[in-house]
Amino acid sequence: MTLITDIRLRRILDSRGNPTVEADVVTESGGFGRAAAPSGASTGEYEAVERPPGEAIAAARERAVPRLVGEIYAGNQRDIDAALHAADGTDDFSEIGANSAVAISMAAAKAGADVLGAPLFQHLGGTFRGENFPIPLGNVVGGGEHAADATDIQEFLAAPVGAPSVEDAVFANAAVHAAVADLLEERGVPCGKGDEGAWAPSIDDGEAFEIVAEAVSLVQDEVGFNIGFGLDVAGAELYDSESETYEYSDRSRDTDEQIAYIADLVEEYDLVYVEDPLDEDDYDAFADLTDEVGDQTLICGDDLFVTNTDRLVEGIDRGAANSILIKPNQIGTLSDAFDAIELATENGYDSVVSHRSGETEDATIAHLAVATDAPFIKTGTVGGERTAKLNELIRIADDAT
Ligand SMILES: C=C(OP(=O)(O)O)C(=O)O
Numbered sequence: 108m109t110l111i112t113d114i115r116l117r118r119i120l121d122s123r124g125n126p127t128v129e130a131d132v133v134t135e136s137g138g139f140g141r142a143a144a145p146s147g148a149s150t151g152e153y154e155a156v157e158r159p160p161g162e163a164i165a166a167a168r169e170r171a172v173p174r175l176v177g178e179i180y181a182g183n184q185r186d187i188d189a190a191l192h193a194a195d196g197t198d199d200f201s202e203i204g205a206n207s208a209v210a211i212s213m214a215a216a217k218a219g220a221d222v223l224g225a226p227l228f229q230h231l232g233g234t235f236r237g238e239n240f241p242i243p244l245g246n247v248v249g250g251g252e253h254a255a256d257a258t259d260i261q262e263f264l265a266a267p268v269g270a271p272s273v274e275d276a277v278f279a280n281a282a283v284h285a286a287v288a289d290l291l292e293e294r295g296v297p298c299g300k301g302d303e304g305a306w307a308p309s310i311d312d313g314e315a316f317e318i319v320a321e322a323v324s325l326v327q328d329e330v331g332f333n334i335g336f337g338l339d340v341a342g343a344e345l346y347d348s349e350s351e352t353y354e355y356s357d358r359s360r361d362t363d364e365q366i367a368y369i370a371d372l373v374e375e376y377d378l379v380y381v382e383d384p385l386d387e388d389d390y391d392a393f394a395d396l397t398d399e400v401g402d403q404t405l406i407c408g409d410d411l412f413v414t415n416t417d418r419l420v421e422g423i424d425r426g427a428a429n430s431i432l433i434k435p436n437q438i439g440t441l442s443d444a445f446d447a448i449e450l451a452t453e454n455g456y457d458s459v460v461s462h463r464s465g466e467t468e469d470a471t472i473a474h475l476a477v478a479t480d481a482p483f484i485k486t487g488t489v490g491g492e493r494t495a496k497l498n499e500l501i502r503i504a505d506d507a508t
């Protein structure tokens with residue numbers, strides 16, 4: 108029934124207006140799945156390779172499609188993903204492109220679910236998955252690689268850790284986003300939005316901390332549950348490997364100063380989440396910071412781990428971080444993303460399933476987070492390509508997918 112009978116690949120637009128790969132997978136009994144690859148801007152050095160979409164599509168048509176069509180069953184995700192690896196033949200999907208690979212991998216999962224008549228999260232997670240829903244981390248102010256002339260720190264995130272439901276959490280993040288806009292207006296700061304829909308004002312990090320802390324506290328009082336505050340520092344983007352310093356607009360920090368700075372921020376703002384506080388090559392510094400504040404907050408590796416189990420094993424061995432960001436396109440297939448989440452969970456690391464700064468309406472990550480019982484999902488706050496995932500989470504909670 109789930110034998111794959113057709114795969115179509117095309118270029119579509121992503122949220123930045125760039126082309127990306129979309130895949131359609133069809134099965135013998137008419138099952139259908141469609142998925143699109145997202146794309147990063149502050150990409151990790153060790154991510155699987157995204158090829159220009161036209162090239163990725165041509166290579167996948169030549170190398171991957173013949174290994175899948177008429178050969179593999181869409182209900183068997185491991186077989187699909189193994190065939191994608193075999194078709195590519197490299198360690199980093201540099202032949203068919205991680206963008207083609209992830210689009211096919213996700214579309215095949217959806218086709219498999221369609222044949223079974225099950226929602227995607229059920230197909231991926233099975234009947235014994237947990238009952239929990241991920242807490243959405245919502246980017247409300249941002250800069251770095253996602254917006255010019257804004258904050259040095261890439262993302263200031265609302266984290267509604269006390270929300271009684273996923274719906275309450277999603278609306279709380281939107282309320283924080285709106286409160287930030289009011290506070291910016293009161294201060295006479297004009298601003299537009301960055302790539303992920305967060306406000307991108309031309310203010311320094313200190314002022315952003317003040318504003319987001321106030322917005323979080325205002326909304327917390329309104330909704331009556333705890334809303335935490337988190338960051339994606341995107342440390343690798345600030346790090347200058349020649350001078351071995353983190354370069355902020357107003358000063359430089361060496362690694363020890365960066366660790367002390369982040370530890371102070373964790374104290375001062377009671378941060379519940381800090382992603383990539385340090386450079387992607389510096390496991391030791393990650394371990395030092397985790398040692399210092401890892402019992403108070405999540406120290407999450409994004410560029411550090413790139414959803415890669417080899418890098419995660421190294422992190423676990425060295426005590427670097429206590430949480431991992433999961434971006435399926437960083438590693439190229441759903442099976443690889445699942446393996447990273449499983450390894451993380453076995454070792455007490457929290458998984459945070461994440462969008463990319465360049466996105467589409469594809470909502471696969473909402474299903475992935477629910478299927479794997481991931482405690483967090485990071486997928487923005489407003490904007491169609493972000494609300495596609497948030498609204499899908501609300502539908503999943505309402506049994507309406
Ligand atoms: C979502 C992120 O940005 P990008 O997709 O640009 O890597 C991130 O760094 O966590």
Ligand SMILES: [Mg+2]
Nearest residue numbers: 339382383409
């Ligand atoms: Mg990140």
